[in-house]
Amino acid sequence: MAKIVVIGAGIGGMSAAYELREALGKAHEITLVGQGPEFGFTPSNPWLAVGWRQRDAITLPVADSVSKKGIVYNGTGAASIEAGDKQVVTGDGTRLDYDYLLICTGPRLAFDEVPGSGPVDGHTQSICTTDHAESAWDAYQAFLKNPGPMVIGAVQGASCFGPAYEFALILDADLRKRKIRDRVPMTFVTSEPYIGHMGLGGVGDSKGLLESELRQRHIKWITNAKVTGIEAGEMAVAEHDDKGEVQKEHKLPFTYSMMLPAFTGVDAVRKVPELCNPRGFVIVDKHQRSPRYPNIFSAGVCVAIPPVEATPVPTGAPKTGFMIESMVTTIVSNIKAEIEGRTPDFQGTWNAVCLADMGDTGMAFVALPQIPPRNVTWTGSGRWVHLAKVGFEKYFLYKMRRGTSEPVFEKYVMKALGIERLKAQEASSSK
Numbered sequence: 001m002a003k004i005v006v007i008g009a010g011i012g013g014m015s016a017a018y019e020l021r022e023a024l025g026k027a028h029e030i031t032l033v034g035q036g037p038e039f040g041f042t043p044s045n046p047w048l049a050v051g052w053r054q055r056d057a058i059t060l061p062v063a064d065s066v067s068k069k070g071i072v073y074n075g076t077g078a079a080s081i082e083a084g085d086k087q088v089v090t091g092d093g094t095r096l097d098y099d100y101l102l103i104c105t106g107p108r109l110a111f112d113e114v115p116g117s118g119p120v121d122g123h124t125q126s127i128c129t130t131d132h133a134e135s136a137w138d139a140y141q142a143f144l145k146n147p148g149p150m151v152i153g154a155v156q157g158a159s160c161f162g163p164a165y166e167f168a169l170i171l172d173a174d175l176r177k178r179k180i181r182d183r184v185p186m187t188f189v190t191s192e193p194y195i196g197h198m199g200l201g202g203v204g205d206s207k208g209l210l211e212s213e214l215r216q217r218h219i220k221w222i223t224n225a226k227v228t229g230i231e232a233g234e235m236a237v238a239e240h241d242d243k244g245e246v247q248k249e250h251k252l253p254f255t256y257s258m259m260l261p262a263f264t265g266v267d268a269v270r271k272v273p274e275l276c277n278p279r280g281f282v283i284v285d286k287h288q289r290s291p292r293y294p295n296i297f298s299a300g301v302c303v304a305i306p307p308v309e310a311t312p313v314p315t316g317a318p319k320t321g322f323m324i325e326s327m328v329t330t331i332v333s334n335i336k337a338e339i340e341g342r343t344p345d346f347q348g349t350w351n352a353v354c355l356a357d358m359g360d361t362g363m364a365f366v367a368l369p370q371i372p373p374r375n376v377t378w379t380g381s382g383r384w385v386h387l388a389k390v391g392f393e394k395y396f397l398y399k400m401r402r403g404t405s406e407p408v409f410e411k412y413v414m415k416a417l418g419i420e421r422l423k424a425q426e427a428s429s430s431k
Helices: 012-029 042-048 063-068 132-143 162-177 208-218 320-338 383-404 408-417 422-428
Strands: 003-007 028-034 037-039 059-060 073-074 078-080 085-088 093-098 100-103 150-154 184-190 219-222 227-233 232-238 246-253 257-259 295-299 352-357 360-368 376-381
Touching: 003 012, 003 093, 003 295, 012 063, 012 100, 012 320, 012 383, 037 063, 042 132, 042 162, 042 352, 042 383, 059 063, 063 073, 085 232, 085 360, 093 352, 150 162, 162 184, 162 208, 162 352, 184 227, 208 219, 208 360, 219 408, 227 257, 295 320, 295 352, 320 352, 352 383, 360 383
Parallel strands: 003 028, 003 100, 028 073, 100 295, 150 184, 150 257, 184 219
Antiparallel strands: 037 059, 078 085, 085 093, 227 232, 232 246, 352 360, 360 376
16 A cells, blocks of 8 residues: 655645545545635635625635545645655644655745735735635725725746736726726736746737726736835835846835745755755656655655746746646656556646636736747637636536546636637647
């Protein structure tokens, strides 16, 4: 019997636990370690932050869900990983032995890298977690009583730009519904070298499409931006040129601000010798396996992926749900192969598929593979994207509640986008 520990009870970790159980059967021990009692569907956080969702609509109790599949849950988090002894020490002091370890923790949110940022010790909101999105909703309700300027965006080093665009455009839609948009000047601040870069070097005409949306909605923007400090009601931003030199300093007043932070690896993971890069992200080979520790695998945002290209202000590469699903399936296939005495030579496909809601419409981005040059680059927009994301939310939460291991992005998102033909085109061109 193999003992398998999965750290992280988010999209990657929950999916991994379910896929492992289905692939390996009941003969092996699977333990899931998360932080707290709930699974939260992160892509719905922008809706929660404007009151379009309630917490109980996008969360579910992890232990109740995974126990149906014979998976043990510890919700006290991972305090440390003792890789030499093949043990995980949890927050309550429990020592979990493992034959295989899957690290799916997601990131540490590095608010400390920009003075004054963050919802706890700073002056900006976040939509990175369910708790943060709820706090953002509380702040937004206070803002609605006394509207003023808004600053939305992503700081230097950020790697997840889609939610920043989503939130800016959702806020615009919500303010228009409330008929107070005319009282709220909005500025989008991003470390990207241009609007629509997305940490991907652009996807199709993402630059033109997103610039058009921002213009139509009267949202100003500053690119190549480095946030140098944030005080109550004011953000200091240095705008850089293509050579990385400061060309203009901005002092942006705000009554409400949401800025996505840069990410690092979580402490328990980054402290393991020779496991991570300098930012604390897990180094993996093409099989999602640590080159230093052959029994440790990793998937999701905590995986080290180099930037797509050098940019004047640092930007990271995003890890979308479609990519995470592929990573998880790769890991499960390799563990199953090794347990059965076969060669664990499965490889995932790092593709980017993103559904970005805009309140009353939406935009879809497809990059196959994520890192250029690509076989397929595609963008689309319209209300159908908004409806597709709503449907995907319901489908994924259904999967988590039922404990099914079906590949949701494969079966739902690709179908909703109508791009099976693009995937077939990619497969054909790679032969």
